[in-house]
Amino acid sequence: MSDICNHDPYFVQKEDAFHVLCLIPEQKITASLRILAYGASAxxxxxIARMGKTTVPESLMRFCSAIEALYTNEYLRTPTPRDMRRLLRKGEMRGFPGMIGSIDCMHWTWKNCPRAQNDLNILAQSPVFDELLQGNSPRCTYWVNGTQYEGSYYLADGIYPRWSTFVKTVPHPQTEKEKHFAKCQEGCRKDVERCFGILQARWAIIRVTARMFDVEALRSIMMTCIILHNMIVEDEYDYDAVDGYEPDLMNNSRTRIYCAHDRTKDPVQHEPLERDGRYNELIVQQYTNVQEPYWHVTRQNDLIEHQWGLHEGEDN
Incomplete structure (x- = not known):
């Protein structure tokens, strides 16, 4: 509340023309939170908040604008090295060494561009591969089915190309190994749908019919719900709990909440991305390696065998 009042004087209690005190900050913020949490109308x-019906929507939009301006850099940031190590550890626990998540869950911006085999514009317009080619992706070495690999990868569905940075599912599995691998791979990719379900359960305004008819207002409300959700995640994180993977997806008794930043009061500082023409040749080489389908097929086959070995170990 202090941050919001310092950011926007609208929430500070003032006197009207008759020197009567107006609404206090708690009223405006409580009304905004009730609309977000319960999907209530004005x-x-x-x-309940003893406010005018026209004041409630104004308080909501100013609240969302303040939350975005104050906390976007901290709670909608890119993953830190600490986050990457945690993602790699959890991916290995689920039978996918070197996996850092599903490409559908990543907060990347995709732009339309012509499908040309020799056109590097597709590289420049896709931040996910820009991160990979600039050397900012996590460097890791791991073994899968007796083969050593370097570099992380994303899980993807059938619409993505057969690149070395993706591990796709088997579209029509025939053998038991392929069926088991497809089940595990598709189960890990369900994270994006589960995340949105959690947001809907916590913020009913996302679940009900939209009452705002402005696209920018809807975007601001959605971003505010995500930021507030990450705040709650940080507040409920249990540092003393032992991290573990729970294979029973319906049992959330071992769900772990993770901190949005290091255990310091200072926000996470990221190094600016710099482009240098001296590395053009390296970028082209990295771009060629990313588009290599051989490593995509090889890693997928090794992961199929690796998952099947883990499955047999559980049965025994």
């Missing part, structure tokens, strides 16, 4: 909130 008519349902005005009497």
């Amino acid at each position: 008519d349902q909130v005005d009497e």
